[in-house]
Amino acid sequence: MAIEKSLYTATATATGGRAGTAKSSDGALDVVLTTPKQLGGDGAPGTNPEQLFAAGYSACFIGALKAVAGRQKLSLPADVSITSDVGIGPHANKPGAFGISVDMKISVPGLARDVVEQLVAAAHEVCPYSNATRGNVDVTLTIV
Incomplete structure (x- = not known):
């Protein structure tokens, strides 16, 4: 891209x-x-690289959430948090190669779940990390 x-x-x-x-x-x-x-x-x-990736993706995704919320005239609470679990292991479709997976647990206290779901879906489309990994990394987004 x-x-x-x-x-x-x-x-x-x-x-x-x-x-x-x-x-x-x-x-x-x-x-x-x-x-x-x-x-x-x-x-x-x-x-290690996986910890750095987890921290970077989490921080970047919060930035994307803030951007899409701002476009919708919504204010996010200061205590928005994302915990990302980044796994590494043998690639399922490339023998001898390794791949990663990302499981994000997203917390946006004080907003209705349906609003958070909409913001998360929009943020996943604009986040540079999401765009860079789309199709290459299994990413799971869970609202907690």
């Missing part, structure tokens, strides 16, 4: 793969990467 014009570009460099480091060009992100035991790592302190 192409974009018309880049409004912002994030730059980060990873060194060492899953057992290394990742740093953004502005220094705001500077993390130690480790491989979870479930993927053959030693479970050392640090983060």
Whole structure:
């Protein structure tokens, strides 16, 4: 998918793969990467690409919710939250490849469920993470 014009570009460099480091060009992100035991790592302190993806997708989707709510003249409560579970495992249709799945639990307190369902569906269409992964990642959206 192409974009018309880049409004912002994030730059980060990873060194060492899953057992290394990742740093953004502005220094705001500077993390130690480790491989979870479930993927053959030693479970050392640090983060991993799946955690970073879960945090990024959750934050971005909240931004998309705010955008679509604003277009509808709705105000979202400050305590909107999304917990994303990002799974990694063997790809079902590509032997030897890996894939990810995302299960989002979306909480929008104080709004009627039917309104939240409408906002979530619209946000899923405009969220850049949703658009980037559509057709390649199993994404489940659950309103809690």
